[in-house]
Amino acid sequence: MATNQPPRMGFFTDTSVCIGCKACEVACKEWNQVPEDGLNFTGMSYDNTQGLSADSWRHVAFIEQTKLSMHPGSTHPESTEGTRPDELRWLMSSDVCKHCTHAACLDVCPTGALFRTEFGTVVVQDDVCNGCGYCIPACPYGVIDIRPDDGRAWKCTMCYDRLQVGMEPACAKACPTDSIQFGDLDELRERADTRLATLHDAGVSDARLYGHDPADGVGGDGAFFLLLDEPEVYGLPPDPVVTTRDLPAMWRCVCAAAATLAVGIAAVFGGRHR
Amino acid sequence: MAECHPVGFQWVMEAKARGATLIHVDPRFTRTSALADIHVPLRAGSDIAFLGAIVNYVLTEEKYFKEYVTAYTNAPVILREEFRDTEDLDGVFSGLDSENRSYDFHSWQYEGVEVQASAGQRDLEYEDRTKATEGRHESGRGESTGSGGSRLGGGEPERDETLQHPRCVFQVLRRHFSRYTPEMVEQVCGVPRDLFTKVCEAITRNSNRDHTTAFVYAVGWTQHTVGVQYIRTAAILQLLLGNIGRPGGGIMALRGHASIQGSTDIPTLFNILPGYIPMPHAHTAEDLDAFIQGESADKGYWGELRSYFVSLLKSYWGAAATPESDFCFDYLPRLTGSHSTYETVRAQQDGHCKGYFLLGENPAVGSANNKEQRLGMANLDWLVVRDFSLIESATWWKDGPEIETGELRTEEINTEVFFFPAAAHTEKNGSFTNTQRMLQWHHAAVEPSGDARSELWFMYHLGRIIKAKLAGSTDEIDRPLLDLTWDYPVEGSIDEPSAEAVLAEINGWDGDGQPLSSYEQLHGDGSTACGCWIYCGVYSEGVNQASRRKPALEQNWVANEWGWAWPANRRLLYNRASADPDGKPWSDRKAYVWWDDEQAMWTGHDTPDFAATKSPWHRPPPGARAAEALSGVDPFVMQDDGKAWLYVPVGLTDGPLPTHYEPQESPFTNPLYSQQRNPVRQVMPPRKHNFYHPSAGTNGNDVFPYVATTYRLTEHHTAGGMTRFLPYLSELQPEMFCEVSPELAAERGLEHNGWATIVTARSAIEARVLVTDRMTPLVVQGRTLQQVGLPYHWGRNGYSVGDSANELAHLSLDPNVHIQEVKAFTVDIRPGRRPQGPALVRLVRDYRERAGITDETGTEI
């Protein structure tokens, strides 16, 4: 291991201060020259990007809810029937590749195109990828995808080129409210704990961290979040597990089945007929 | 603000993080509301009732900052006996000339003294001040007669420091807003009274010696026929609460473009000259002295108008501007009325205006009543469009809506259209002046490619070529052009004029050619030149102050070594008001500038907006004028009386106090007064493309039962010239859409994600439908009101195309500033796409017939 190994870098996205401006989406596309991927009016609130894909590496989700207001320091009374104005909540969140500690995409990649960088991030080498597509159904978050007309798999690189010269990723740079925070992952986790406590003290009991826990099914994410509702409301899996966790058992079953086939075929040749 | 100023909004978020309460008042629940603590949905066009009721609350509950109000505002000033308020005249003020639809303001003036305005219509005072007997009024309306017996300027108006006198401003104010109650707010605005009261409590709880409250607004307040009065109501409120001139207080106008503040400071507006010097009106026998006499104030820094104005004329005409030539005063054009953009469009249609320059402007999408804009352009001899892309205002002649409907035919349009590609801000040097009056220099990173050029290049070389063509002319009419100083150095392979040289000229220099550092150095004798007096100092000592970039962490929190703010790098205007009459801060917590008795000067965190060595106890000697006439307790140094005006005795065309009037088009009658609308609002002469809807309470009003409001989205910029041609932004908001409540969708059969057609008497457009709870039905005067949200970014050109919201808008303007009322007008909405071609015209005509609309409809006073 190199003695100058940088610490693991990551994102902490505090969605409680996201204003839904989508500067992150545009900055990412500009820096990484990601193609425009469709002019589609979806009717999904202000979300016309729809989701992460090969051509959308940052995706701002918009969820309109009728719900009791949960802002800090709110002086609202409890909502009563028919009092509409106080009941609205509009969740906004910038989603990104999670750069999992145990990354299924990396594990299943047959060419080694996906690799882990010195910053602990997960990056596709576009000169190696042959577009086999295995990473796509492997990702528990539904992030990576094949770029049409290109054939290769693409996803967020956490601006690997910028990290290598000591800069922060384009999305973090562009975010005006510091919803997207970039830095040393350990430090970000501490910051997130503090922020969570602040919100809970202010009465925002719905606030929770997501992807922060190294004991979770992917070993914790390199890009984790502070959410204001359940993950699935944002389109995120509630309890993702890296598929590789079950792979040893799978190989055992594969071998058992192969043996079964071999034995079985041998058996059908045994017998009196010669 | 989160929608239109996301980067600036980070500071609001910072304030929130430090415990500030965020209140968002808007007909829609937007991305700002999502982060606000309190969202107040209200009926578009009813904000004066809302704000006026807060004023009433503050006065009734005695929550005003008494010491501040008494010392720093004109609250104690006594008004004339003949003044009549809206409470007396059922919704109008004294002096209304119904036939000419104008006010004579003289009954509004102070008792015993006639003061001059510091902004607005300063020419109203011209007659009295020059004692001329002829002359014309602003906007071609009736003449005022001088009121005899008034003492012009100098001296003090009569005051009652106890604020009890029945004719003092304070009591008049109280009475004026006395019926603006929480119950009235519920009726007029559709805001439940407990929500309204909650807002009042939050504001007043946070406005006192130790706390200040800030108001932030944009065109949701200005784009109304009473737009200026909206701002005035906020000003009254903030002054009563003592929030002006204090840190964390104030009223911030969010401007809509990177440097539109700069384009009012160094104006592209017809009625002002750089530094808000009024453009002269046409008066008989008016020379420079008469202009100064007529337009300047006696007290305060406008008393130095001559210095600013002569220095401006010197910078324009250099050597030709001498005392003998009256400093070329006659070279300046004269106003004969309003020449705003909408009058100009009419003049184009009538053939009086032959040519048009559109520089980064797209009126075929961005101005109210797009058809009128295109019909105007269709009647020009020539049209020059400078932009990044072929915007709608450049191509209407071949593919605009009127070509589609057959109302215009390309072969019959004689306009010669020129398109010049424009350089982007990264390709040119120059400054931005932002909404905080701060100038920041930007440096060209690359030269523009191809034929793209900056505005500076274009204007400079155009002027140079015109001057060359006119050289040697003996015609008097050419002298203003020939005598213009036009000697900027050019650089680079494309001969780009030096922007810094222009900045230096704006800053000005003395007789020895040395850069000036303050407007206090300007003289009216021709010894100084200065392109914009409020910018004087931006190039002091020959250093480009606007390009300073000292990091925040290396300065105090005011950080005035980043960029340069006018005037004189003061970051907070009127900051003398942050200290009490004795010069001590109102509280330690809100200390900003204060009087240092030992050093005998004002000091503090920012540059004091006050004469540096004038003590709080200074009282001017008799006969003192201009700045000298300001006392040590006159923080509002631009005002003729040094005080902030709760009540405006002169300068506004539509009243000294804000009054709730219904918009030009409204489903509701005015519950407060018989006077339905602003009696002197500007209604354009009838044209068949600008019919108004029937007024509330008349037949046909219910053909357009919904209130529409226009607005911007974060993803696009104004008329789309900078965003709809870019894939990355277009894909974020790819289509024109309307926002409606589920209730309205059910009522009109609108399908979410489907299409709707929105109709007015002007035109009809189609839009995708976004059904959302964020559009809240309101209960107004016992009926449910549905509002329709319309972003106005779309046109037919570019990557992302759609119909333009401004096709629907009418031309009815604020009478002070000629701003269109696009924030509240009425519409009908129906499911499905609109008809194409001539069928579109028929649809609109059917609606007009159904509503019984004629030339006269809606034009009543």
Added chain:
Amino acid sequence: MNGSKVSMGRRGGRGERAMVPDASFSSYYGRPVIKEPSWQEPDIAGYLYLGGLAGASSAIALGAQLTRRPALERASKIGALAAIGAGMVGLLHDLGRPARFVNMLRVFKPTSPMNMGSWLLSAYGPAAGVSALTAATGRFRRIGGVATAGAAALGPLVASYTAALICDTAVPSWHEGFREMPFVFVGSAATAAGGLGMVAAPTHEAGPARRAALLGGALEVGAARLMERRMGDLIGKPYREGGSGQKMRIGEALTAVGAVCGATLGRRSRVAAVVSGAALLTSSALTRVAIFEAGVASAREPAHTVVPQRERLGARQ
């Protein structure tokens, strides 16, 4: 669909379309959480089928060679090569950058079933090739013998590893079946290879093929039923309902009919044997297609991802 979601406290809100009456869950506008495979059905479902057919045929080929059943031997060897050849064409065709197929061998990576499979194929393919060519030409018998043995040793793994390939993903209706899926696959492989034998070899030689089909069919159907039941109402549903469920059931029926008929009528009637064999070749393909489509359907259904995970979280707290 209106974008607003109703969410009530911690419980989660009402889903737009609950898969099971009592299950309630939230989603983002009903959109999938994970991504469905970009694999093309003809290429990859085809490869699952053809790889299984090839691998089991190679095993049968060895048995046929050792027990001197020349027709069965030749059919199985050539069948194996044809199948694996066609299968690899499909694999190549499915790559986004086919010219870079060699990159599959840049690394040796046990965490990637596709990588392991590439290595497997790079050994099995040539073995099956040599085995078939020597059988077809009748030359180089000894080398052919070695190759046949090699292909027979690797063949069962070729037939079973593809189960790990699809199960080692986030697709619930695949991943949750990882225990049984290899048995479904080898059963299906044996069924197909048995069917091939029944079609191509005379009845007196095809005995093992008939028995292989019977055993394979029983294993395939049994393991599939077990898998489906263990997956439960929600995750198992694509194997019972919808297009994939239909194909699954038809495949099952065809397997049963083909195997039974083949084992009975096919002993004496060549025609019956051929028909049964064809049915088995078809049913094996249909089953693979059904499984492929079940996975795609599962990936598209947010409930498949959200509901079990939410239950798991709930159980832990």
